[in-house]
Each structure stands twice: as structure tokens, then as C-alpha cells.
Amino acid sequence: MRVHSTPLPSIEAQTKSVLDPRPVVATLGILLSILGISMLLPAVVDFISHSGGHGAFFASSAITLFVGVLMWMSGRSSATRKLDLRQAFLLTGSVWVVLALFAALPFMWGRSQLSFTNAVFESMSGLTATGSSVMSGLDSQPPGILLWRVLLQWFGGIGIIAIAIAIMPMLSIGGMQLFRTESSDKSEKFLPRTDAIAKGLLTVYVLLTLVCIASYSIAGLGGFDAVTLALSTVSSGGFSNSDYSIMVFNNPSVEYVAIVFMLIAALPFTLYVRAMNGDVRRLYTNPEVRVFFLIVLVFTFASFLQQTWQGVAQGETAFRGALFTVSSIISTTGFMAVDYTHWGAASDALFFVLLFIGGCTGSTSGGLKAMRVAITAKAIRQHLKRICFRSGVFPLHYGGSIVEDDVVASVLNFVFLYLFTIAVVAITLNVMGLDTVTAFTASIASVANVGPALGPVVGPSSNYVSLPDPAIWVLTLAMMLGRLEILTALVLLQPRFWTR
Incomplete structure (x- = not known):
């Protein structure tokens, strides 16, 4: 009687199945060190201004x-020396948690004296560039x-952009493979080296x-307001120095500057790197950019009417209010130049829909992304045609190319999971x-x-305090899930991902 036995895996194979956490720990250590050093800047500002808050920052910096x-x-x-796929995803998930915990220290120990729950919420809101806040009395x-x-x-x-380009396309999350092709087409020799792409993105940023x-x-x-508002605008964050956001300045010029840079920040940053290398044409031929600006125009016109x-x-005031609000919401910045919740139920319904959409892939914006919105709309149209004409062949086109069914499926799966x-x-x-x-x-x-x-309760003229x-913790988790594009977080919960 012959006995068939399954060969045991080699020592090398067993070693590869075991996750080596050292690169993740070392990278987290570098990021924490950078975070700790950056705490010295607000410490110096507080020390020079004699506001008394420098001690909390010095202590937080030392511990971090x-x-x-x-x-x-x-x-x-x-x-x-190099992260593999599992280590990359573990780092992506853990970096938000670890950095948010240490970034919360100045909020707890400083003059704001937030509770641990509120401090973590505020730091997570900052790192994910969400802009929700539990802090009142910002003017003081x-x-x-x-x-x-x-x-x-x-x-x-800048971390969001890096993750979107380097990590998320690995699992083709929600059509991200389209963005990978668009942003790093090696056939055109567009900065094929990762370090060159990183330097280009940081330079543009x-x-x-x-x-x-x-x-x-x-x-x-003034100098301080200009610096802080610019940091918040380019990151699509939305934090400001006043409880009344940009409304406090009552300056149309400031609002138009914010509009321009909110829209700029909502576009793919790789296009700016391409433009710096002579390929300016991509800025206005990119299909996602076209879809994005079409949405902006349609919603601005509807809000104006x-x-x-x-x-x-009326007139310019109505146009500026509509364009600013649409730009603020679709770029997921969250600035407020006017309290649009007083415009009536029709306005609430309009902006409720806009909350879902977001900016472009590879930008600092959140949301579904214009690319997924466009592909979802085309997929619905394609399905209706197939119902009406059973024997017809209706390929889905995006950006002049045919989109494969697996890409469409990944987009639709992501949209479903998102909702x-x-x-x-x-x-x-x-x-x-x-x-x-x-x-x-x-x-x-x-x-x-x-x-x-x-x-x-949580409208533009209020906050989450x-x-x-328990609700604050749920929303803290929701902000992190949104920045991780949901599926990236779910990957970490799959046992087979860690064993194979």
C-alpha cells in the first residue's frame, strides 16, 4: 500500500510566511522622530509670543x-532594507493610529486641556486632513x-498622496490601478524611480x-494667518484660526485665493510633476480632471440659481458664495465663508449629494473621487444598454481607453462598501x-x-464638541477608514493576507 504524503514547506518558505515587523517598527520610529521634532516649531512660537503653551510642546516633543x-x-x-506587501499595508494602517496618539499629547497637556478622547479625535482629524474639530474659542x-x-x-x-500612489494600487482598490497607469506610465519614462517621484511630489507640495x-x-x-491658512488649504484640511473659519476675514480676495488653491489641491499631484517636466498637456486632457471640473460647474450653477x-x-455675491461652498465641499477642505445651512432645504439637498463625491485620485482630497463617480455612471449606462439590447456589445470607455470588467467590478465594489x-x-x-x-x-x-x-449640531457654524x-470614537475610526480607502483597512483583518 502506497502512502502519499504532502511535502513539508521548506525553511525558506516558512520564514517568508512569518511577518518581520522590524522594517515597520523602524519606519514608525523615523516618522515619530519627525513628528517630535516638528513639535518644537509651535513650542518656539508659543515661547516667543509669551502665551505660556511652550512647556506642553517641549514635553510632548521629548517623549515622542x-x-x-x-x-x-x-x-x-x-x-x-525593503518593505514587502504585507509590511507596507501594516505600516499604512498603523501609522495613522501611532502618530495620532502622540500628536494628541499637546492637545491634552496644553492650554486647551482636551480629554484623551477629544485630543485623539482632534489629532486624527488633523492627520487625515478631515477638518472636524472639538475645540471652541479658537480666537483666544x-x-x-x-x-x-x-x-x-x-x-x-503629503502622506495621503504618497499612500495613494505607492500603496493602494497594489491591490487594485476601487479602480486605483487606473491611477497607477495614469501616474507612472513607464512607457513614457515618467520618473520611473520611486525616489524621483517622491522628490517631485514633495517639491510640488x-x-x-x-x-x-x-x-x-x-x-x-497677516503673516501668521497667511501661513496657517495656506498649510490648511493645500492639504485640503480646513482648520482655521477662528471659530468662524474664513468668514472672520470678510474679504472677497481671501475667498477667491482659497477657491483657487482648494481646487488646485483637489487635482492629481502627479500631473503637476509631469507639468514641471514639460508635459503640461496632461493638466487639461486628463479625463478625471475634466469630470471633476464639470461637477464643480454644474453644482456651482445650481447653487447660484x-x-x-x-x-x-444676488450677482457676484451669490456666485462667490456658490463657488466657494462647492469648492470647499468637493475638495473636502471644509472652509466656511458663509453659512450655507441657512439657504434652505434645496441647498441642503444639493450639498448633501456633494458630500459624497470628493476630489481626484492622488490629491489631498477625500471622498469617492471623481474617477470612481465617472466609471460608476458609465457602468450604469452600460448595464442599461445591455438590458435593452441583449446581443449588443458595449465596451466601457474612460479616457479614450477600454476599461476592463474587473476594473469596473472593483470600482462598483468599492462604491458599495463606501456607502x-x-x-x-x-x-x-x-x-x-x-x-x-x-x-x-x-x-x-x-x-x-x-x-x-x-x-x-455639526454644521459649518458648529463643531463636534x-x-x-462613544460617538467621538466612532467618528475617529470613520475618519481613519476614509483615509485608508476602507478596503486597505479590511485587508489587515484578513488572516490569509498574513499567512500567504
């Missing part, structure tokens, strides 16, 4: 630097804490920030006692990383 250096020393190894806060809030958003903004600072200064803002017919505003996540968060908040409008709009604003929602702690 100590832990960061310790993690780097314990994780570094000459044998681990020390300059250091105001600077720290926008610094978190600025760091998070810094240059846009400097130009935005100069533009705000020319528009009439709604204001005019109902007598809310399902919003529904689960909203129902959870509703069960916790929040009214329906607050629960659903806060859920959308958090998952889409918009920030302000609709209604009197009145919500109970």
Missing part, C-alpha cells in the same frame, strides 16, 4: 522623540496650538504651499442618540474626510 528613536534603533537591520487659543493643528494637516496631506502663503499675504492677511431664486444673494460603511456609522450614531440629520451627515463628512457636516464620547 524618545519613543521614536527607541523604535528606530530596535527595528533597524541591515537584512531588512495660543498661536502654538493653532499652528500645530494645521501642521498635522499639512503632514497628513512645498512650492504650492509657498505660493499659497504669498497669495494670502497679497490678499491682505437657488440663491438667486430664493433671494438669498455601506457610511450607513453602518450613521446607524451606530443614531442608536447612540444622535438625530438622523446629524448622524448621517456626520457619518458622510467623516468617511469622506470633509469635516463640517449639515444641521445645527457636544457629541458623547
